Amino acid sequence: EIVLTQSPATLSLSPGERATLSCRASQSVSSFLAWFQQKPGQAPRLLIYDASNRATGIPARFSGSRSGTDFTLTISSLEPEDFAVYFCQQRSNWPYTFGQGTKLEIK
Amino acid sequence: QVQLVQSGGGLVKPGGSLRLSCAASGFMFSDYYMSWIRQAPGKGLEWVSHITTSGRTIYYADSVKGRFTISRDNAKNSLYLQMNSLRAEDTAVYYCAREDDSSGYFDYWGQGTLVTVSS
Secondary structure (H helix, E strand, C coil), rough: CCEEEEECCCCEEECCCCCEEEECCCCCCCCCCCEEEECCCCCCCCECCCCEEEECCCCCCCCEEEEEEEEEEEEEEHHHHHHEEEEECCCCCCCECCCCEEEEEEC | CCCEEEEECEEEECCCCCCEEEECCCCCCCCCCCEEECCCCCCCCEEEEECCCCCEEEEEEECCCCEEEEEHHHCCCCCCCEEEECCCCHHHEEEEEEEEECCCCCCEEEEEEEEECCC
16 A cells, blocks of 8 residues: 655645645655645545646646655645645555645644 | 535444445536545545446455445436444545546545444
8 A cells, every 4th residue: 555644744834925745655656646625624625636737726826746756735825715734645556545634724 | 517415424333334325416427437535533534445437346445345335326326335344443524526537536525424433
């Protein structure tokens, strides 16, 4: 099973700042990695797929990148609605697995 | 618009059974792979099971294999998860999710239904 390790567990930033979230895979997942945003009481929302492609309707301030088995989600300038929990997920191998999440909180 | 409406959660005793349903609308259900994903209270996400369009190929997480059964009825635009021999560690919010037909990722999710296994 592929393990995805996200860091940091919690990130405290202010609106307007840049957020950088990391996800490391225990083995190669190629670019088969997605990022999701989840707000309290809601289902996750797909933000990025195949490491760097924005899903339909996702603002341009969200971007994703890959370097080997390291993946990064960047939010260029935080809006108040961006404070949430973010998960990465791989679909390279069964079972599909998720990272443990990064909570992005208001500083 | 795409909608996945879930039903069937609730409180069940250890060893009991429960069936979850997911009613799809706003898209051609029979053309899409589907999955169940769960989230224990305050925890992360765990993929549970996957089914292809015809139902011929099915995968399960090891944690539920032999106890849970995924199925679908394309004529009724519905996905199901039959859960037997439930354990306390199965307590979670269960989501059904559509797998996008080009990217393969979970692009639409149901609202979630809470399953609580407790005596």
